[in-house]
Amino acid sequence: MLDKPSRDEDEYFAREDVEKKRKLAYQQSEVMAEQQKEALRTLHYMKCPKCGFDLQTLKRGDVDLDMCFNCKGLWVDAGELATFERQLREAPEKRGTVMSALLRIFKND
Numbered sequence: 133m134l135d136k137p138s139r140d141e142d143e144y145f146a147r148e149d150v151e152k153k154r155k156l157a158y159q160q161s162e163v164m165a166e167q168q169k170e171a172l173r174t175l176h177y178m179k180c181p182k183c184g185f186d187l188q189t190l191k192r193g194d195v196d197l198d199m200c201f202n203c204k205g206l207w208v209d210a211g212e213l214a215t216f217e218r219q220l221r222e223a224p225e226k227r228g229t230v231m232s233a234l235l236r237i238f239k240n241d
């Protein structure tokens with residue numbers, strides 16, 4: 133008598149095969165998503181979000197400002213804003229000085 137696999141065993145291996153393929157497809161989609169994110173990061177890094185020109189970093193005290201000299205856009209991240217806020221809180225008398233320094237960036241380009 134041959135050792136023929138039972139119907140339950142066939143179903144078990146079929147389900148296991150589907151599960152393996154489902155996991156592989158999920159892993160492939162994760163890799164693709166990461167590759168697409170990296171491609172976008174590479175394509176857009178230090179590019180102006182408004183016009184696409186290269187951003188230039190201007191140092192103002194402890195803060196790095198990313199400026200577009202084409203459309204005069206000025207970009208700061210949350211950490212840079214927090215630094216500005218802290219400086220203004222610690223030395224409120226310099227509020228005008230900080231704002232003047234920011235405005236000079238646009239006048240001097």
Ligand SMILES: [Zn+2]
Nearest residue numbers: 180183200203
């Ligand atoms: Zn721009």
